[in-house]
Amino acid sequence: MMENVLLPKLAKIVKSEKMTAIERFLQVEVLDKKFAEVFDYQPGQFIEVSIMGVGEAPISTCSIRTKKGVIDLCVRNVGRVTNAIHHLNIGSLIGIRGPYGNGFPMEEMEGSNLLLVAGGLGVAPLRSVLQYALKNRAKYKDITVFYGIRTYDTMLFRDEFYNLLAEGDKLGCKFYLSYEDSKDKQCISLEAEHSERCMCGVVTKLFERIKLSPEDTYAIICGPPIMYRFVVQELTKKQVPPEKIYMTLERRMKCGIGKCGHCIIGDGTSIKYVCKDGPVFTYWDALHTKGMI
Amino acid sequence: MSREIVVEHLARVEGHGRIEVTVEGEKVKDVKMGILEGPRFFEAFIEGVKYDKVPDVMRRICAICTAAHSLASIRAIEKAFKVEVTPQTKLLRDLLIHGEMIESHALHVFMLALPDYLGYPDAISMVDKYAKEVKAALQLKKAGNMVHILLSGREVHGMNERVGGISTIPEEQDLLAIRKAMEGSKATAELAVKLFTTIDVPDFAQSENALMALDPGKKFGYIGDYVLISNGERRRVEEYRELTNEKVVKHAHAKHSSYKDSPFMVGALPRICLCKDKLYGTAKELFKEYEDKLDHRNSLNNNLAQAIELVHSVDRCIEDIDELLSNGLEKEGLVEIEPRESSAVGAVEAPRGILYHNYSFDENGCITKANVITPTAMNCANIEKDCRVAVERLVAEGKKNLEEPLELIARAYDPCISCSVHLVKVKFL
Amino acid sequence: MILNLEDELLDLLSNLDVKSFIMASSAHEETDLDVAFVEGSVSTEEGLERLKDIRKRSKILIAIGDCAVWGCVQAMRNQEMSMKERMRKVYDKEENFYDVLEPKGLSAYVDVDLEIPGCPIDKIEFLNAVLSLLHGDLPEVKDYPVCVECKLNEYQCLLVEKGMPCLGPIIVAGCNALCPGLGVDCIGCRGPIRDETNAAEELNVLKEKGYDEKYIKNRLKFFGANFGEIAKLSKMLEKKQPGKGGK
Amino acid sequence: MKYVKLPKENLDAFVENLKTHGKVYGPVKIGEYYSFQEINNSKEMSLEYSRTMIPPKKFFLKLKERLFTFNEEKGEYKETLEEEKIVVFGIHPCDINALKLMDKIYIDETPDKYYKMRRENAVIVGYGCHPDEYCFCHSLGTNYAADGFDLFLHELKDGFFVRVGSDKGNAIVSEISELIKDVEGSDIEEFRAAERKREKEYTLELNIRGITDMLALAYESEVWKEYADKCFGCGSCNLVCPTCRCYDVVDNVNLNLKSGERLRRLDSCMLRKHGLVAGGLNFRPTRIERLRNRFNCKGSLREDTLNCVGCGRCTVYCPSQIDYVEVLKKVRGEL
């Protein structure tokens, strides 16, 4: 019997925690034991989450696999499916398909410095990159993380990143935080405590704080569409070559496997599917594929 | 001491209406049946529209008797342009109007009128005790709807019946499916008759009633070119203005009609009483059996008349289908039409009574003048008359609660307020 | 149309706590509502007050039917024939003794959370909307033309193949292309597509097929008179000489 | 390739045989248009048809279909796909080439079970055609099907020159050995002459050399605005295109609110929602962007051919008569 890739596999919600007003952390476990055994995913890949009667949405994995058949997700409530996800209880059943997408080229980047730049919810897929790199710490040189938030209230994985802010260097990564709301009391006190690593402004301001060696650094970006342009500008100024700038894109998609056509971008000379050719692209891809960023 | 009795929202009536009665001592000073939905001015805005889409716009006067409106409209246009449609078209249209009658009567008899007599606020609350009956009634209504869907395109405002014919001719198997549904629902239609003959119909509204109905020709039905009147007259539909004499009244968005200075009634009861000789089959037997219960002076008997019509229409649908199938269905197109400067009147019996559409066209076939008279508009004055009689009688008997009986009267007419709203233009007196 | 859901009605109502449904029932309460379905256009001051009151009392307000969405056929002569003129034509009197307003959809006056268009509404679309609400989601709204459904059903294109004056390209889908399926050109009973309808091109196309401007204008206005672009077009056309109203 | 000849008088017997391989569908005239419909005998078909409105992709990627049912209470997703054997008779070369393009996406990469199973369960019988003024397949090299069929019929004066393109085709031919003949020299000559003549019948040309660059260079061109003003955004062009394959998915719940089904239907990149992403952002908010995207997608290279086979449907069925070839000529600056 041929496999039906469009038929979701059942999974159960095992953890559901409110992170911010609009974001929720979920841990799901696939029910089928055989599938759990083979189910593995790379940083930057995503799965299609199905809610019966509502529909499907692509959601990135936000951690590396620690336990067979278990996936961590971080979901922002923006529409029908994500709203339904937010209203699920522990024990609720969902459907999943995947993993899909190319993911980040973790092996290609071995031996280099990693610079992770995340804005808002973009930190979710980058968290799995970070976990992967820290787990394989020896394979990479310096690991630097920039995380831009608007206010303290919108910060995801608060305890974890707070810890990195304080102890990051010991754990093997330099963690920087920027915040936009200059009147945010909690952020101001964070900045007071960690003035080296925390500052007010947009995420690109953090570039003032570090020195980059363009010849052996890979940059990995994820955030709202407008952020890409500014971060790329900064990186280009610092001579990071376009093919070493990775970013992950978001488009509406119905299948995740290069069929439904919703995520197609580009012009006659280069047509890409975000789902199967991406969601991770280099800046070079963006330069010769119109409409990418 | 004067007091006012107001039935604020007339429930289980299509549209938004109200009845206001002013009583002074034992005398009724004033009765007003108000129709409060916004007026829609169909006759005004249809001017200038070319004939091809006129029925589609005009049928939107009402969502219940949508096919009656479209057929009255189509008949007026075809008469104006001297179009002769094929026998198959005539049969299909007859089937359609009978289907609509079933759909509308089933809803009214079981869902809207019956709860009154059984003491429920609505049919849904009857489900606990009368589950079987309510479900059967829904099936009967559905059988009527099947006709609508097949011939017109959908339950409400379908578009398949056109000027000059029927756009898509139904398939044999679909007609057979309807035939089966009708066979299956015959018992329900007869049940309706049984229910309304066992119920005690109050007679507080009993009074002289003038009646009008279209002359269907040899066999009982709902299409015709002459009007039968209870005084024995038979008039051409073209004379409808003299037959209706509409007047604007201030308290309603509908005009009131009268004939020879007195109100009159149209609808199932007038049809049954005026055309009783044209009934046949089961409907005729039932009529004979319960003739004494069909006193035309008591408008509340309208429900029983509707029930008998249900039986007739179910049988007639089967009859029409059999004839269509034995003739063989022909995929004929629409008759070619040559517009000309002219005017004409088309009439059909809507579930609630006679419906007139009258248009004048310019040489391109665009409307220069339109006039529509709906049954509810004609019945309004009669409803007020009944209310007056009832209130006087009930007050004399010392009855306190008058709202319920008044609502009962209004509902017996199955008034369709959304369509009475569009008014007719007649000479102002 | 809702009462035509014979097979589903009883199940459906058992899932809802209906507070007021005057057309089918006498029980009726004026309380705060989770969802209010409102039918009908605003055409009197009294109606407008009632609408505002319902808006205040409801979390979600849903306009159902073309009347409530666009004002339906009674809006056809808006911006063209004054209410006075209409009164005169129908009642032979000019004074506005009924407090009438130019008929408009609800969204002309209050915020509307969802519109279910159509004259009549499509009962399946309505059912799916209610089921979505009961399931806890806002229903998906269609915002593409009837042509899509026409093609998905493989119906003959009446405009392209027969030169019939079909409005499908500018009318919002959801009827499953009922009329084209019957061989009848779409008259637009579901109304135009907000912010998307290319009415000017419909005018061009129909003109090319030989219909005159007066005819096209009337057609566009049957259900679309309150739609900005159509109102603009018809103003423009009114200035011109009247046509024959046909082909 | 194996070649045989089917005498004209045996066509019906041939169709009879095909029925043993599944439901037979062929081009049928309905009103003013053509459609692949189930047929009982060869007389119901109009083999001289120009093009069907909906291409034969409808047999494989259905216009609308149910993907599966679900039940929350039972916790199950249930596939409802059913196997059905079919024969599609009379497909033109452009449509066969279009199916080959579809196969690349729907079978070669992460196979779509629905599509793949239906392809495997179908017999494809091609049929030679003559171009009309909308066909430009010869410009794309898709006016001849070298493979992608089980049998291919070319009309001769007294029969059909049959190319046998697959094992399946060969099996059918051996079943009807009494109906067919060997090809003779004169048949071959007749076939050659007919093909030579057909080549000359094309009146519409599309220059595709360098088209991808031309499209990329015309990204900011005024052409898009000009045609977007005409475009209704009605999606007809995509829905009738034999190579368009975008689809949309919706879930419907049943009255019990616990079970339901997931449906998919063909979608169109000309529709507003196509480019929407989370946050309400639309990557192609206007018809200008959508029209440009469509032409870029159609005009992008896949292997050696475009995402277009030159069937002319999008021009014929566009209610606003936007001419595909004309647009591309403008893109090139030729008009």
Ligand SMILES: Cc1cc2nc3c(=O)[nH]c(=O)nc-3n(C[C@H](O)[C@H](O)[C@H](O)COP(=O)(O)OP(=O)(O)OC[C@H]3O[C@@H](n4cnc5c(N)ncnc54)[C@H](O)[C@@H]3O)c2cc1C
């Ligand atoms: C590769 C990839 C990875 C992703 N990873 C994550 C992740 O880790 N976490 C995460 O939270 N998200 C992620 N997303 C985004 C997520 O997939 C989308 O937020 C999700 O698809 C939205 O689905 P939905 O059904 O909730 O919203 P939809 O209902 O589909 O709505 C999408 C947008 O359309 C608009 N919209 C929808 N319906 C209507 C309507 N009726 N009227 C007007 N506007 C409407 C809404 O404004 C909404 O913004 C990812 C996306 C991609 C492509």
Ligand code: SF4
């Ligand atoms: S018939 Fe009308 S709705 Fe259908 S495709 Fe043609 S123009 Fe569109």
Ligand code: SF4
């Ligand atoms: S783009 Fe047009 S011509 Fe090309 S294959 Fe599609 S429909 Fe045919």
Ligand code: SF4
């Ligand atoms: S068929 Fe024509 S009008 Fe419709 S979307 Fe395509 S190009 Fe636009």
